[in-house]
Amino acid sequence: MTDTNRQIQLASRPVGAVKPDNWAHVTVPAAAPADGEFAGRTRVISLDPAMRGWVDDRPSYIPPVGLGDVMRAASVVEVTSSQHPDYRPGDFVVGAFGVQEYVVSNGRGARKIDAAAASPATYLGALGAPGMTAYFGLLDIGALAEGETVVVSGAAGAVGTMVGQIAKVRGARVIGIAGGAAKCGLLTDELGFDAAIDYRAGGVRKALRSHAPNGIDVYFDNVGGEILDAALANLALRARVVICGAISQYNNETPVQGPSNYLSLLVRRARMEGFVVFDYASRYAEAERDITGWIADGRIRVQEHVVTGTVDDFPATLDMLYRGENTGKLVLELV
């Protein structure tokens, strides 16, 4: 156990893209666990596109991170000492512990993981919020039926790779939209997608028409902007548009670009629906059981992008998400 704890705190609220001076890199004394608490060392920190929204001071599905607070993040910690009956040194625990080296927790909102069954990164990805998001977004909000055509944007990301693979398991035809030939190759050659569209090459609307000539039954949107409009222009009758995120819009200094083609919802008798994965917490076990089984039998391949460093590398690692530099689940593993 060390005496100090390095933290990344929110120093100021960004306008547009997050900049280095929005963060404070702070060293504070490390707390000791009181009765009913455990202490742990952070091993792996999750980087999520939603983080950009969490640092804005406006009403959302979760309160904003306060100025001067440790940046909110899911992470996996290894218990180093414990005054809590359920946790012992050497246990691995996942929770919303924030961007810091050391953690003291009473265990609320946390749970022990089986580090032999899957890596800490997997508990933050395929078996974490991204996996749950893909599972419930696709199957519950998207109401996917066998034989349907699914399109997912941000397809090479943490959620997108899972959406596409779960859709394949469920008997769908799957088209991914991603940036660059390398990501597109990964989708079709390694993750089993039926087709991939490189949005950087342009012509997404025509490419969708070509790959989904009978229209899109489920469009799972992680990006918003022009790609959402291209998908809306290609909906099948009674399509479901799942609004998961809008990474293309998060760093805007101008208003969000609304979907100009939203009247397709009328013409195609379609619906567009948003959701927040936390609402499904009571059903996570169901999703975890399915996903674990699909990983075990090789039908789902976990795709993780591990950056190694210190908590001071958090800001630069987060920027990778918005530049599209990650493939699969992006995590920061502390050395």
Added chain:
Amino acid sequence: MTDTNRQIQLASRPVGAVKPDNWAHVTVPAAAPADGEFAGRTRVISLDPAMRGWVDDRPSYIPPVGLGDVMRAASVVEVTSSQHPDYRPGDFVVGAFGVQEYVVSNGRGARKIDAAAASPATYLGALGAPGMTAYFGLLDIGALAEGETVVVSGAAGAVGTMVGQIAKVRGARVIGIAGGAAKCGLLTDELGFDAAIDYRAGGVRKALRSHAPNGIDVYFDNVGGEILDAALANLALRARVVICGAISQYNNETPVQGPSNYLSLLVRRARMEGFVVFDYASRYAEAERDITGWIADGRIRVQEHVVTGTVDDFPATLDMLYRGENTGKLVLELV
């Protein structure tokens, strides 16, 4: 029976607002009914916001009106002669007979109405497509539950007046958005709305927050544009946004204004869904029975705006819709 038939045909496709030269006023010989047909004289013609979309040459829920074709319109005709076993002179018949003085029909898509039970205008309004649209849009797509808060835009129009009144029958709190103090007064003083917001006075977003402090459960949108955005900013959790139309956008020469606040669907776990009333044709009898009952017991008041003239007055009467000059169902009654 006359020898000639005056028709309004589509002469050219409008760019932006429909202009007089987009129409041809044509006199053609009046046809006589063949075996299995009846002939009728047009009594009342329906004017509908959707007409603007029907004259665009692009895929929609219904094929475009062809150049040189009689303009599509629902109307009520009085049978003047018949070679059809089900129709006799003096019968009143409603159907998609188009903007013309005389009609010959084999009865497909048409049905006889009871002119003693309700006026022809009512069969085009409260008991016609607008009434069906309001009923199924609010109750089926909107899934309205008792005690919820409903907001409807275009509230003083043919659909809006019905949405608000049906919502009141079903035990909702109802806020209407309309243009001008006179329309707003009608909504609250005569049609039983709980509140009305005059969008011409500005501040719709704040007014919605004030009138629906706990959020909007069902937003029934007839207008699109900034009012849709104002409603999206005020959704309750699990709200339903019913996309019925977007009259503010129909005459755009620029792209449709997409709803910038669509990410509220995510934050509020809400859905936005479009529909086309024709899909409910097999259930019209159910809606007609309910609405007829509500009119009979005084819980719904039919609101009709009758212009009298000739078919040559169709273009000018249609323009009234897009200028918001009608209150309730707009029809052209032929003299």
